[in-house]
Amino acid sequence: MFPIKFVRENIEYLKKAGSLKKINVDWEKFEILEKQRRALIQGIEKDRQKHKETNDEFLENKKKGINNQKLLDYAKSLSSGIKTGEKTLSDIEKQIDAIIETIPNIPHSSVPVGETTNDNVIIRTWGEIKEKEFNILPHYEIGKKLGVLEMEKGAKITGSFFPVFAGNGAKLIRALINFMLDIHSKNGFKEVWVPAIVNRKSMFGTGQLPHLEDDMYKIKDDDYFLIPTAEVPVTNFYREDIIPEDNLPQYFCAYTPCFRREAGAYGKETRGLIRLHQFDKVELVKFVQPENSYDELESLVKEAEIILQLLNIPYRVVLLSTADMSFSSSKCYDIEVWAQGIKKWLEVSSCSNFEAFQARRAEIRYKKKDGKTDFVHTLNGSGIALPRVLVAIYENYQTEKGTIKIPDVLIPYMGIDEINGG
Template sequence: MLDMRFIRENPETVKAGLARKYDKSDIDRILKLDEDRREIIRQVEQLKKQRNETSAEIAKKKKAGESADEAIAAMRKVGEDIAELDGKLRELENDLQDKLSWVPNLPHDDVPVGKDESANEVIREWGEKPVREFEVLPHWEIGEKLGIIDFKAAARLSGSMFYVLKGLGARLERAMYNYMLDMHTADGYIECATPVLVNSDTMFGTGQLPKLDDDMYKMDEDDLYLIPTAEVPVTNLHKGEILDHSDLPLHMVAYTPCFRREAGAAGKDTRGMTRVHQFGKVELVHICRPEEATDEFDKLLAQAEKVLQGLKIPYRVMALATGDLSFASAKTYDLELYSAGVDRYVEVSSVSTFDDFQARRMNTRFRDEERKVRFVHTLNGSGQALARLYAAILENYQNADGTVTIPEVLRPYMGGTDKIG
């Protein structure tokens, strides 16, 4: 949520930012609603002041045993006027909040401008693409050959875009998230285990609602949604709270399943584990003071990269263009893994900073040294998404004889196994 006061005082800045994000929000309409709202507030507060004063007089008269009938009669009319204005005010505020809740965050000045991912910029590359003497099979082929991935069974259980892992295959996934959780907690992250079903208010807090309603699985009877990412429950952990400055920055990590309907993605990446309705992910969340946010972004990015460096899989860091930024994001860097089997880069991690956009929606604040209450800044990044990384391991660690070598850092979590097949 953008700050209404900021919009009011800097309408041109806001419009320019939204234009860079290719957003068509009607800021003039919002400004008009805000002006109307404040006008009604001025009127109704004047009446309430009058009511409070007269009520005090009525109380005084009654205590003194005098008649207050005249004042009471006059106040009856004032009470009606207040009720009417309050009703009008509520309507205006609902309308304004609704419009405001659809306005995306503004991009930072250093975000490359462009309408889609073709304008994304490579920031740097890490590692070298392995040179292979043999034809590397895509992960769905090698996985089925090794008997560790079963897409047919998954389809029977749930439909397309699900996967089943078995034997060392299942063990490998467990090894991956244990490796990640151990790394992050060793680096000071607080491990969190949260619900994966959350209410609509929580979904609103991080900005999934109202816009992404169709992309999520929801339980209408209970006002609950399956989370698309642990960002949602973990960031919202301090929803509605005023933290102390000494609590910040907060670094949290959680492993959860993530659920995505992938509506509108029909036909894209339909094979394999690249695009699935359910996948595991280790998510990193930072909550910090505004002045720390730039620094925290760098730390978060480095932490996400550390996972990939440990696995020794080549990747590149991409700066997302303004048009490719998510609704709530002010700036996002994606980590893209080189996937040898399909010979292209696949996004496995997204590191974003949200300024106070989510904090406003969640109403998460902190008290600084001067005891002033301010909104926190929030950031998050995958560290990492399991399914895609899993696919990349099967492809990058594939051997000519059809076996897959286990990355060294995962072997302790595999009971010492160094190879599948």
């Protein structure tokens, strides 16, 4: 979200940003409303000044015992005029805000301009994609066979796309969460435990609201939301705060469950664990000085990659083109793992630099050494989302005899080296 002044002064630039991201903004209406707004403010402020002066005169006269009826009447008329003006103004400002809220963040100059997801650029690929000589079962079949994944149980308890993991399946999730948090906190990310339910202001601060309201689970009675990602509570940690520059940068990691309604996303592409209403994720969040934010993005991606390298899962890093990146980000890398059973690249992490876009919405500032305050840059990335990593482990680590080997780094967490049953 941009301040109105910035929008006014950079209108051509922002128009371009909107068209790159394929988002329509009603610029004509904006310009009309903005003109009206300024004229109105000038009128109101002039009247307020007159009103003040009239009141001063009224008081003087009162002290001298002079009859004041005329002044009183004048002040009354000014006062009621100001009130109507203020009402109109707030109405216009609401309309302007509604338009500004639809302006997406500006893509960085290093982001490829594209028309479709095909214009994304593969930056690097890691690991070896082996051809296996036996028939690998898709994760949902091997999971069911071994009794570690029970989709039907979840559907009974709640609804479809709420999985149940049992026995070693459940244990593997716990192992992955602990493993990831251990790595990140060793690498300088402060571990935080945060609420999985947040208020409207927090959802607005990170940019999920207003346009994604239908994708979220809502607690109506309290106007709270179940978080779709830990990005929301962790970034809002510093909402409306001013951080001393000496305390920057700040790195956080957090495990939370994530909840997404995924309205209208059902289909055969989503069989098994690919798309869920509830899933687990370890998230990385950074608050940094603006001048460092693109270097910080690179190291954030590397931090997420470490997890996959240690798990020995082949992956590739993809730079999203302007057509595929999210509303709030300036630059975004996706990390995709190779799942050998279903033979697909699966997105397991999305690492973004939001520059000051979220910081402005959430009013996250820092006090510079020269005493001035400015908005920080915020970044976040998954490090990593669990279900699709599970898909890769279930499939890539599958053996010919129908068991799942445990990746070496997880053996200390699991206490076993192979899953041969729930």
